[in-house]
Amino acid sequence: MNEAELLELDQNLNWHPCSQMKEYENFKPLVIKRAYDSYLELSDGRKIIDAISSWWCKSLGHNHPELKKAAFAQIEKFEHVLFARTTYDVVVELAQALSALLPGLNKVSYASDGSSAVEIALKMSMHARYLQNQPQRTQFIALKNGYHGETIGALGVSDLGLYKTPYNPWLFSSVFIEPLYVQNKQDPRWNDATEHWIAIEKQLAAYTDTATAIILEPIVQGAAGMKIYSQDFLKRLSLWAKTHDVHLIADEIMTGIGRTGNMLACEYAGIQPDFLCLSKGLTSGWVPFSVVLSTDPIYQLFYGEDEGNRTFAHSHTYSGNALGASLALATLKIVKRDQLCLRAQALEPILEAHMNEIAEKTGALQNVRAIGAIVAADLIQGDGKNRKLVQKAGELGALLRPIGNTLYWLPPLNIGLDTLEDLKDISLEALKGTL
Template sequence: MNKAYLWHPFTQMKDYNNSDPLIIERGEGIKLYDIQGRSYYDGFSSVWLNVHGHNVPELNQAITDQLGRVAHSTLLGMANIPAIELAEKLVEIAPKGLNKVFYSDSGATGVEIAIKMAFQYWHNLGLQGKKTFITMKQAYHGDTIGAVSVGAIPLYHDVFQPMLFPSHVIPYPYAYRHKDGAAGAMEDTLTALRVLLETRSDEIAALIVEPIVQGAGGIIVMPPGCLREMAALCRKHDVLLIADEVATGFGRTGAMFACDLEGVSPDLMVVGKGLTGGYLPVAATLATDEVYGAFYADYGEQKTFFHGHSFTGNPLGCAVALASLKLFKERNMLEGVIAKSSFVEQKLAALKERPHVGEIRQQGLMIGVELVRDKGSREPYDWADRIGVRAAARARELGMLTRPLGHVVVFIPPLASTEDELDSMTDILAASIVDVTEGGSTT
């Protein structure tokens, strides 16, 4: 029935239908179990969003308790208790100045909201000429049309080009491929942004950025200070800064939000994925009072933000998000991520010396291992080699699930993983890479 009826996202169905499909039946802790009863470590947090593990009693109970009250009530012109309480909590933990919360149901829709807010913000202020956006090379912000318009991964986005609005694209500070390393890459990025803002800020509404770590582009980590300098340039030239924290938020990078690592307070911030601990589809776009104020007017002025989703602020999702944030505090999750990140870095140190490992990129518990055909020349594998796919398949055989980004093998475990569990998962990660790139050699 799976092959007969389901069309899977980001999946070539011809390949899938010729494979042995994995069908998950249940989860417990950081493991998932298929219909044959086989267990697997969840080595990519079920697409980067699981925080506390699966089947967590406190999170289950939060949903059950709310289900006994009301499962859904719209936010269009009314409110519900969990949505109000979660908004207050998000403002409390967000970077300073983000005081208003607009809910949606996925990271992409949250980005779509941020883009529309930024556009209409300037429109409401009478500056209709500020209507374009800046994004970064290899950026990924979701799959709705607006989010794709500010995306810049050719494989995902080029086919839709005739449907999109144009964006300015500046280089991402990719130290690995720059002849002068991190400093040179950062300077190229800042120079490109500076020139663009100095010459065209009158037409630019906002810069959108994945703060500190570029996710789908290959787990690329910004040089220290780059985000801070980008934010300062935006402020100087009166351009809004949108921080897409969908992948990086809620402890994943070692801080509650990646922006916190450099003390950056954006004008708009999008969160999702880990917001509910990985349980239910809830996202949010946070805005400053200044942005909110541009929409706050008499009814007849027609400055209302005409946007919404049927399940916006769903009480079940907001209730489990509140329970997840409570566990963050009770279990000192952020401190734990810092210690676990160091442990993982040490465990993977030896893997850096393998002949087909070009680079291991890490920030917190976001790790990408880039595989190359030749370490000396940095020659990449061909797409047809399917090296990342093969490494992920081998990891599955060894008992861990992950999903590659091209030639980059991703390791993004649940934040609740213990050191013993991380020890086992990193062993599987290393073995799977060695097996597919060196023909099974372990020495």
């Protein structure tokens, strides 16, 4: 099949995610031939930098040789069996590694992608209330601008109209509270949310007896446009939840496994949630695979004779998938061995300096913000520029995907500094080309 035929068939048959298909008529998708490290190789032989780690998941880049080896080794044995009344080495070793991430989170459940992990956490909180005979605790609390995926439950606790508005009549209603946003960790509000907290605590007071859980993306709200918020705010919110017997669900699907410079973003606030969701970087984006970590007290509610709907009867076909588990295990070993949390910390000032340079040279960006291997800035007059920017960057050699008016990079944690330099130059040229 030649490229023209491929593109025509793609246009006629495929319905791409989060895409207005009409735009594909004259803004053709990139045809990928190979991918390796931080690069995508196109059918015309050009290589372009994957500046957003393919929707934030390729934390060790593409085609990592050790991950390939781990996948093949598992495939030689078996690729998947059901995970009910079976077990195997990789899923046990993975549980050992995951249960050591944060004190108290020592029970591991498996799902297939980010949204399905969020659904499990929401349902476990609801089911716990059922088992504890607390029917009044039905209210979910979430953060303004939060995003937790696009299944119906996840949308109910998300706050981004782009993904949510058409479905509003069918979603359960959550209470949304405003995080205290900061520019970076040097911002004084990072360590002091006192004033902001006064109003939040008042708002929360109405839900002390009716809330079941607070769900949040710790420290960075990705889909909101890489918004960073105060670790002190998170600490206070967590304390409030503990004080009032409200579960805390940490959605670390984007932030987890080194992305923010800690293994988990929760570590910034020193908090211990009741549920923690991981996916994306957990397997370095090799296969759809996610986990929900929970605590012994939660687990014990469900443990006992199989009566009165005590069992968590949630049965994903691919729960515990052996291939995913082997890749997650190998990813965790590499992240630890190669000290990639430290690497993300080291990238932070470099990414920030690069983005600041673009802001200074173009005068087109404001609110440059960075944490770990994430940097973002807002286009001062963004309207209508996005598509041109993406197109231009693609021609020059980088895959960018601004969120609304926010330009950001979220590269593989092991990206080379020379590649980052190239990414800066390409983004600068692309942005100049849109002005």
